[in-house]
Amino acid sequence: MISQSVVLAGGAAEFPPSVEDFKLPxxxxxxxxxxxxxxxxxxVAVAAIIIFFLVTYRNPQLxxxxxxxxxxxxxxxARDGIAKDMIGHEGIRFAPYLATLFCFILLTNFMGxxxxxxxxxxxxxxxxxxxxVISYVLFIYVGIRKHGFGKFMKNSLIPPAPWFVLPLLILIxxxxxxxxxxxxxxxxxxANMFAGHMILLVFTLGGFALLNADSLFVxxxxxxxxxxxxxxxxLEAIVALLQAYVFVVLTASYVQGAxxxxx
Amino acid sequence: xxxxxxxxxxxxxxxxxxxxxxxxxSQGWTALSYLISGIVxxxxxxxxxxxxxxxxxxxxxxxxxxxxAGGVYLIARRLGT
Numbered sequence: 001m002i003s004q005s006v007v008l009a010g011g012a013a014e015f016p017p018s019v020e021d022f023k024l025p026x027x028x029x030x031x032x033x034x035x036x037x038x039x040x041x042x043x044v045a046v047a048a049i050i051i052f053f054l055v056t057y058r059n060p061q062l063x064x065x066x067x068x069x070x071x072x073x074x075x076x077x078a079r080d081g082i083a084k085d086m087i088g089h090e091g092i093r094f095a096p097y098l099a100t101l102f103c104f105i106l107l108t109n110f111m112g113x114x115x116x117x118x119x120x121x122x123x124x125x126x127x128x129x130x131x132x133v134i135s136y137v138l139f140i141y142v143g144i145r146k147h148g149f150g151k152f153m154k155n156s157l158i159p160p161a162p163w164f165v166l167p168l169l170i171l172i173x174x175x176x177x178x179x180x181x182x183x184x185x186x187x188x189x190x191a192n193m194f195a196g197h198m199i200l201l202v203f204t205l206g207g208f209a210l211l212n213a214d215s216l217f218v219x220x221x222x223x224x225x226x227x228x229x230x231x232x233x234x235l236e237a238i239v240a241l242l243q244a245y246v247f248v249v250l251t252a253s254y255v256q257g258a259x260x261x262x263x
Numbered sequence: 264x265x266x267x268x269x270x271x272x273x274x275x276x277x278x279x280x281x282x283x284x285x286x287x288x289s290q291g292w293t294a295l296s297y298l299i300s301g302i303v304x305x306x307x308x309x310x311x312x313x314x315x316x317x318x319x320x321x322x323x324x325x326x327x328x329x330x331x332a333g334g335v336y337l338i339a340r341r342l343g344t
Contacts, residue, residue: 086289159340168305168333176300176337184296246288253289 015209017201022123022194038121045107045121049100075099078248086252087259094255097138101131102248105189109240112197113233120240122193125186132186135251143258155260177257185250192243196236203229294338301334302327 026032056071078099083091112120121127143152207225309326
């Protein structure tokens, strides 16, 4: 503990934490930013999800085994709880995408609190941004495919209102539907994971900073700081689950809006 | 094989389709999005008008209030029953 605190106090991770703490070095020299802990974690998450569903669905039984039951619960939650609930019967064909999205975000979020990993790729804006772009393209694509470009744009831009307020409203609709949606989708996930990681850093590194303080009375306070770090880790577990759910529910909601006939 | 188990289509049980307004949390986000969009879009236009005519900030005020009103109107029309 003492040697570790010396290492930490020696400049490896300084208090207070900053944005620089999120810039992890390349795993192999010269591969930055293509091969860092974050990209590695993304591939690990992808592999873990593929392997999980392949293994659990290898020999599907009528009476599910325990592993099969787990996988079916997750998929069933995405299918019935999100896709069917939000989009209606038509939404079942989006269930594979929504389930995959949910699993991927959940797993990458949880990496932020798994001991030994403790960083989430989603605390870098690039990863949530790409996920948001996928959902953005998806709901525009299904809308245009169902209604055609003109009718889709009419549905999403022109509200039922008298003609003289339309110029006022169309701009708001455009900004809300085509700019705010993808930006907030990415930003919400990123900011939650970033802030969560930052809070854990503050309390963990703050504990070491207190331990290294000169005053003997201040040193014990570091225990309180670490206790807070542990408590907040449990809070982060809730945030990780909630943000994965919110992302998927909003994606489903946008798809629902794109498929809706008339407003 | 995997797909057949996972994406089993069942006969329709719910009568509500994609025509209904979205429920719960997403409705809240939609409302928030309209309100902020209204204020930002027309506030920005107001800011441009202010730069152009040099109204001393009055155009921004008008823009944000009009935008907020538009946002509230949109929430009522899109989400109200």
